[in-house]
Amino acid sequence: MIYLDNAATTPVLPEVVEVMSDTLLTTFGNPSSIHSYGRVAFQTVRQSREAIAQALQVSARQITFTSGASESNNTAIIGYALAHRKLGNHIVTTAIEHPSVINTVQYLHDRHGFDITFVQPEPDGSVSADSIKNALRPDTILVSMMWSNNETGQLLPVSEVGEILSHHQAVFHVDATQVMGKIPVHPLEIKADFVSASGHKFHGPKGVGFLYHADLLFDPLIHGGEQEEKRRAGTENLHSLVGMAKALQISVAHMRENYEKVEQLKTHLFEQISDLTFYKNEFGKSMPHVVNLAFPEQNHDLLLTKLDLAGIAISTGSACTAGTIEPSHVLASIYGESSPKLKENIRISFSELNTIDEIDEFAIKLKNALK
Structure with missing residues (x-):
């Protein structure tokens, strides 16, 4: 084949499999436990978070681990919209987004009454920053845009949109799933408030991803324990976090x-x-x-x-x-x-x-x- x-x-790299297997065999403690096994596991989670943050050139506290880009997209969009509805009721995205964005904003429309603008491509198929700017309203609280389209590879003007939104109340969510590990992704440079990614797109394991978030408030989607600084409850998927961090380190290095x-x-x-x-x-x-x-x-x-x-x-x-x-x-x-x-x-x-x-x-x- x-x-x-x-x-x-993407296929999982052998080096990633090796560190995941070693973690499964040697680091089986619960990161929330206070005994030595738990402390070793907690340290492993911290090191994985720091590795991801270093690749993005952000603070480790701004990285929340998830089950993948779909959960990251949902968390950013739903979590921020519901927490800040007092600021406005309008969300802007494009018509060519991944289903985990399109269906998420549609859910907010259908169940919570948010007003959604789907920006259509230009006649030549491109999505311009001006079309996003023209869709903004005083009550717009969130703009969600992919960095690169998963079906055509088209690059969207995230830097230009980030600059536009620096003068607007709306926060900027970037779905970086198709570019993470392939080109430099530095949220501060593109003025993004949220950035989503998934480990299996850059030779890491499936079922694990992360969300970069600026220092702002958003509601968690998963409630329970106090993991991920109360942003995402549930015992950490330890070996997958290690594998994802290793895969991103290798991708960035090469x-x-x-x-x-x-x-x-x-x-x-x-x-x-x-x-x-x-x-x-x-x-x-x-x-x-x-x-x-x-x-x-x-x-x-x-x-x-x-x-x-x-x-x-x-x-x-x-x-x-x-x-x-x-x-x-x-x-x-x-x-x-x-x-x-x-x-x-x-x-x-x-x-x-x-x-x-x-x-x-x-x-x-x-x-x-x-x-």
């Missing part, structure tokens, strides 16, 4: 070379398929890790099945909507809900673990599948 679905999840390798893989792919008829679902500047291609009059479900049988793992879009019959809401927001283009696209997503030989083999099998 050739794995080219890294936007959905960030430049990994990025350059992925750029080479993307360039090589287009060289190998230059004789095919296709168009790119690429809108402005994008991360090289995600390529969204479409083949006119070729049903992507059938193409996906053919490639799977040929030993190629790719997708048609977000893994969180896989298995549904609905087309991509991202592409629908650009092309329209009735466009035939919604059934022609495939997503290829790389990591630095992929090789040129794999791209060559993929190109050959793609051409065979299209015959």
